[in-house]
Amino acid sequence: MDLLLEPLSHAFMLKALLISALVWGVCGLLSCYMTLKGWALMGDAVSHAVLPGVVLAYALGLPFSLGAFVFGVGSVATIGFVKQKSRIKEDTVIGLVFTGFFALGLVLVSKTRSNIDLTHILFGNVLGISSADILQTVLISSVVILLLLLFRRDLLLFCFDPTHARSIGINTGALHYLLLSVLSLAAVAGLQTVGIILVVAMLVTPGATAYLLTDRFDRMTWLAIGSSVLSSVLGVYVSYWTDSSTAGCIVLVQTGLFLLAFLLAPRHGVLRRGNPQA
Template sequence: MTPYELLVEPLGYGFVVRALAAAVVAAAVCAVLSCWLVLIGWSLMGDAVSHAVLPGVVLAHVLGAPFALGAVVFGFLGVALIGVVRDGGRVKEDAAIGIVFTTLFALGLVLISVTPSQTDLNHVVFGNLLGVARADLAQIAALGALVLVALLLKRRDFTLYAFDPVHAHAIGLNPRLLGAALLGLLALTCVVALQVVGVVLVVAMLVIPGATAHLLTDRFGRMLVIAPAVSVGAAVLGLYLSYHLNTASGGMVVLVQGGLFLLAHLFAPRHGLLGRRIAANRRTAA
C-alpha cells in the first residue's frame, strides 16, 4: 500500500471523517485550556473535574437535559466539595481532591449500571471516537467554539490570574470569579473530550499538550500556538494509527501525545534532559 493510499483510504468512510473532525476539535480545545492549567498548577484539579462530571452527564441523559448542563453543575459541585473537605479538618487538598473525585466517579459508574437506556453509556467512561454521530459532532463543535472564544477573549485576564492573582486583584480583577470561569470552561471542555477519549483519559488531553509546550518555549503566547499544534497532530496521527493497526482510537491518540511529550522532555533545546547536555557540550567544545 502506497503512502497516498494509507492517507486517503480511511477518509472513504464517513465515521472516520466524523471521528477525525471530533478529535481535531477536542484536541485543540483541550490543548488551549491546558496551557492555563499547567501554569496555575491545576493538573490534579483537571483530573478531579473530568471525573466529577460523570454523574452529571448520566443524570442529564436520564432527564433529557443537555450533557453540558449536567457536567457544569457537577463540576462546580465537585470543586465545592473539595473546598468543604479541605477547609473542614486536617485533610490536605490533594487528599480532598482524591476523595471527592473518586467518590463522584464511583457514583457515576453506579448510575450507569442502574440506568435503563437504549444508549450504551459506557462510551462516556472509555470514549467512542469511531462512533461519533452527526449530532455528537455538532455538540462537540458548538461547545468547543464556545470554550475557545471565551478563552481567547479573556486570555489576558486568565494569564494574569495564572501568573499573579494578587496583581490581578490589585488592578480591579476578581481572581475568585476568574477561577470560577476557568472551572466552568474546564467542565465544558470535559464534555467536548468525553466522546473522544472518555472520562478516564480526558485528563491526559488536558495536561499533556500544555506540559509539552511548556518544555519547548518560555513564552506563553507561543505555548498557545505550540500546544494545539502538538495536540491536533497527535490526534490525527493517533486516529490513523488506530485505523491501520486496529487499536483503540482514543487510547492511541493519548499514547501519541505521551510519545511527543517524551521526545520534548528528552530533546527540548533548553529544558530537555538530553537537549541541555547537548547544548552544554557544544559550549564546552567552542
C-alpha cells in the same frame, strides 16, 4: 498514499478526524493555563466527577452536556467547601471528591437500564459520534475558545501571579471560577473523543509538552494546539490501521510527543542539558 487516503473514504473517519482535531486543539489551548496554574489534579477531578451527571441526564432524558456540566461545577464547589471548612489539604480533598463522584457514577451506570452502551462515556466513541453530538461539541468548543480569548490577559496574569493580579484590582475569585467552568465545559467536549478516563490527558499533556519547548506563553499556546491536533490526527489513523482504541492511540501519540520534548527540548530537554554543546 493509500495509507493516507483510504481512511478518508469513510464518512465516520472524516467526522472522527475533524472532531478530534477540534476538541484536542481547544483542550490544548486550555492545557497551557492548567499547566501554569498547576491544576493537573483539578482537571482529573472535574473530568471524573461528570460521570454521574451524564448518567442522570440520560435517565431523565436531558442532554448529556447539561448533566456533565452541573456535576463538574458541583464537584469544584464541593472541593472548595470542604477545603474551607476543614484542615485537610487541597490535593487530599480533590482525591476524596473526585473518587467519590466517580464511584457514584459507576454505580449509576451499573443500575441504569439503557439501550445504548454507557461505557462509551468512560472510553469515548468518536468513530460513532452522531450529528447531534457533533453540533453539541462544536458549540461547547466555540464557547470555550471565546471565553479564553476574551479573558486571555486576565487569566494569564491570574495563572502566573494571582497576588499581583489581585493587587491591581482584578477579581481573582471570579477568574478562579471562570477557569473552572471552562475546565468543566472542556471535559464535556472531550467525552465523545477520549471519554472520561483519558480526558485528563487532553487537559495536561499538550501544555506540559509546550512548556518544555518555550518560555513565551504565546508560542506555548501555538505549540500546545499544534501538538494536540497532530496527535489527534495521527492517533485516529493509527487506530484505523491497527484496529485499536481510538482514544488510547491519540493519548499514546501525545505522550510520545511529550517524551520527545522531555528528551530533546532545546533548553529544557534532559539530553540537551546533559550535553550543552549539542
